[in-house]
Amino acid sequence: MGDLLSSLPDGGGWRDIAYVGYFDGDAGLAEGFAEAAEAIFKQWQSSPRTGDQLLLPLVHNYRHALELALKQAIRDAAKRVRFDGHNDPSLHPDELDVHLKRKQRHRLGPLADQLAGLLKELALEGLPADTMRLLARLHQLDPTGEAFRYADHLESSAHAVDVPELTKLLRDAFAIVHGGVITALHVYADYQSDMREMYADYADASNSASF
Template sequence: MESTADDDVLNLPRPSWSIHEIAIFGGTSEDDLTLAGNYQTAGEILATYWSQKGPDDGLALPILYNYRHSLELALKWLIRVAARCAVRDGYQGQEDLSPDRVDERLRDLGHNLNKLADCLDRYMKLLKRFGPDNHLDPESLRLLRKLHNEDEWGDAFRYAMIGQGPNARKARPQTQTRAFYDEVNELHRLAILLTHGYSTELSNYEEMQLSGF
């Protein structure tokens, strides 16, 4: 059936090459760090469009959501790796760092960036050979706490109304005018630091442990 003018308006632009119409995802190699990188890329694409083609105020919340979700997933991946490394380093403290217990703890922490950051910072301090700065840097902690204060439960960037029942309220009751480029650029740099900086350092640390050094 031939496309009509209405179809051209309603449909997404078709890729130039048929092979580009296919998407592949899932499988054993997919983990929280993979998804963190993907959400970071999505945030970057939207933010670049906003800064170069806009401004489009309607993109602000989707941009913040993608970066926030990237940060949350990266923190959870880093926590799991740091816990495994601490156990290999001979950790014998009271907190159970077995994989099942860590996963249970992450489910309890949910979307709370503040508590996730504290958990990662605590686990990194347990590592014996990670170096003198085996903790989250102060600037990263500051930004994570700032983002947490704006979106405590991971819903403020997704919905116009947050909370339930009599506690439901508007996520943004007042119109906001913000220096958005500087704000989102900070989150962009933080996302890169977690998904490429800290993740590389902890991955190298784990590989060193597994190789017997």
């Protein structure tokens, strides 16, 4: 892939250039997949009568955006739990990455449950019930991450799909995980740092007063 992505000539100037890896890890890549899904939705809106072939790519992009956002939120939450002094080996970054890649893989339901458990450990607000239900339903439809990639992998009795409503549900769920939970964890990280610094200052003051 490196040869392909690095060997193409630059013929169009800076407007035609994108840098490989120039994004904020899984959180940034998740946003890219969500934006791609929205671009597909806009294309569908321009030709809804002939855009049935766009439905599965739209859902697949949002589904993968949600998967990446959940995994990033899990990593962030685990880091905050470790900061609080919990020494569970499974929360070590290396062990956690192995768990996410080899066990959880593309399973949205278990990923959502794992995140919910970590948020509970931190006494932070969990995912709303309707978001958990949506993620569980997506997991039922696509437990391996392949159902929306191939024409014959999705079993459904539905003959028609309300595309704007489905897109709204996916968009809202992504906003909660990516814009809500991940942001809340960043705020909580600042709170933890402030508390640690405050207690360190208090300990220093107490030690000075004792002499």
